[in-house]
Amino acid sequence: MRKLGILTEDHQISETVYPPIHLERPPIEKHVVHAPHTINEAYNYQKPSSFSRALRLDLGGYKVLLVSGTASVNEKGLPEHIGDFKAQLWRTYVNITNLLAAEGMTWHDVVRTTNYLRDIERDYGEFNKIRTSFYTWLGLDPLPAATGIQARLCWETLLVEIEVYAICKAN
Structure with missing residues (x-):
C-alpha cells in the first residue's frame, strides 16, 4: 500500500489518496433503500458483497433513486429460476418494482436503465420482447433511456441484471 501511495512511510493513510471529509462542503445525504420481503441485502449473501441495493438522494425538491444491478435473487439472497x-x-x-415502491416510486419515474445480459446474442430478442410488453402494459411514455451490455454477471446462475435510475418530485 505504501508503493501505491495509499499509506505513508509511518503507516498513516495518505490524504492525497483518501482526503478527509471536507467540512466546508459535506457529502450529500444518502438514504439506503430496502425491500426485504422481495430481495435481501447484498451484505447478507452467503458470500457477502459490499454495496447497497439502492440509494435515495434528496436534491432540491427531487428524490433520485439509484438502484444497483438487480437480478433474480430472492429474499434469502438465493438465485431464482436458474x-x-x-x-x-x-x-x-x-425486485426492481418493489425497490421503487419502497420510496413511493414506480416505473413511470424511471429515466434510465442499464441492462446486462450474460449472452446478448442468444437472449436479447427475448429480453426486448418481454421489456416491450412490460413497458407497454405499464403505459410508459416516454420510455426510459437504456443501454444493453453483454457481461459476465456476479453469479454463474444469473442470466440478466438491471440497474435503474429514477427521479421524482419530493413530497
Whole structure:
C-alpha cells in the first residue's frame, strides 16, 4: 500500500489518496433503500458483497433513486429460476418494482436503465420482447433511456441484471 501511495512511510493513510471529509462542503445525504420481503441485502449473501441495493438522494425538491444491478435473487439472497431467462427477467422486474415502491416510486419515474445480459446474442430478442410488453402494459411514455451490455454477471446462475435510475418530485 505504501508503493501505491495509499499509506505513508509511518503507516498513516495518505490524504492525497483518501482526503478527509471536507467540512466546508459535506457529502450529500444518502438514504439506503430496502425491500426485504422481495430481495435481501447484498451484505447478507452467503458470500457477502459490499454495496447497497439502492440509494435515495434528496436534491432540491427531487428524490433520485439509484438502484444497483438487480437480478433474480430472492429474499434469502438465493438465485431464482436458474436456467430460465424469461423467469429471471420477470423476477428482476418484480425486485426492481418493489425497490421503487419502497420510496413511493414506480416505473413511470424511471429515466434510465442499464441492462446486462450474460449472452446478448442468444437472449436479447427475448429480453426486448418481454421489456416491450412490460413497458407497454405499464403505459410508459416516454420510455426510459437504456443501454444493453453483454457481461459476465456476479453469479454463474444469473442470466440478466438491471440497474435503474429514477427521479421524482419530493413530497
